[in-house]
Amino acid sequence: MLKQVRSEGIGVSTAFALPMLVARDQGFFADEGLDVTFHDNRQAQRLPDTIVDPALVDSIRTHVPFEEGDVNIYRACEWGQIRRARDSRRGGKIIGKRSSVAVMAIVSAPGSKYTYPQTLRNAPISVSFHNGNHYATLQMLEGFMARDEINVVGQHHTFGLEAVRRGDVAAIALTEPWLTVAEKQGFQKVIETHYAGSEIAGPELDADTYAAMRRAEIRAVDLINADKKRFLPYLIAALPEGVRETVTPDDFWLPRLRFVEPEPYTRDEFERAYAWIRSWDLIGPGTDFADIVDNRFLPESVAA
Structure with a gap:
């Protein structure tokens, strides 16, 4: 039986999850003994027309399915993930950098x-x-x-x-x-x-499972980088009805789409990003790297 993993990835975050979606559809996850499914978060992205104070906006708002336990892993920007890992009510932690730049x-x-x-x-x-x-x-x-x-x-x-x-x-x-x-x-x-961005996962996503996901994702990154245009229909399909019909793969500038092998998230990267967010008063004091980061996969060169 394949191990079940539930990820965000349909909607606004499709561009960030593209390697995972491709890994699913190419059978790379199945090769690793995984069944990775994806949550559709398009409706969760709605906001009131205008808000002028970020303090009035919940950092978790578009990722409630993760907090409710319906999703095991999701990816977003480096800065926002620091804030969300700090705010997570179910112990979500940053487990590594995402493959989408x-x-x-x-x-x-x-x-x-x-x-x-x-x-x-x-x-x-x-x-x-x-x-x-x-x-x-x-x-x-x-x-x-x-x-x-x-x-x-x-x-x-x-x-x-x-x-x-x-x-x-x-x-x-x-x-x-x-x-x-x-x-x-x-x-x-x-x-x-x-x-750059990073991935947040719940405590139930163990290191072996994440390593298997990462292997499949790297295969997908290589496939995408070999022919980016082939996979643009994923991004177009994520747009709302009435909008997706207005663009075709020929409209995209391919060098904008960049995918790399996911890496651990380092303390130095955290310290720099956290200090900058603090300087804008977009996060409170007292958050340490060890509080919110748990690199589930460390290459030997890093682990040593």
Whole structure:
């Protein structure tokens, strides 16, 4: 009998879980004795139209199925995972870095005056608080303006694009496949970056199971990197009805999609990221690496 594992991966997080979805469909998990299924979290992504204070937003909100025990593992941005591991009510810990190197870009409306980072000084920018687009926006812009000139507001991408088009906000931060959707519609890119993420798992996901998952995932990463265009239908299918029909695989810029072999999450990486989050008052004091990180798989070179 195959060992059962339940993962997030359908919806906004599809781009981050693509190697796992491919590993499932190519039989790589089955080869390792695993049956990995995926939770559809598209409905869980909805937010009120506008929120201006991140303190009013629950860092766990889109990952409630994990906290309720319906999901064993999920992946998101490095910064948000530190916050969520700290806030986890069921002992979720960071167990390693994810294989997806995410892209994030800030885009403004077609013909907008917001054409380069400094033009966004004090202008409202739509993000999803405590997620990668929130943190990446702060990181991208703090090199161009004072921190108190960065004005982020929380909205969901489905509604945020229209808010940008109407002029309710100046710009929005997007990852794939929403970035391709926006560019297809003529939105202009202001600034773009890539960033790392990590995986959080419950205490029930043992080291041997995670090592098996990792082996299958690496096979999938190699397959994806050999022909990225082949796997773009996964990302398109994750878009809402009425949006997915507007883009095709030919619309994507393939170098944006980057997948690497997952690695352990180091103390140095944690300390740097945690200090930065603290500097923005987006997490409280008193969190130690050992409190929230449990690398379930350590290569011999690291373990030694």
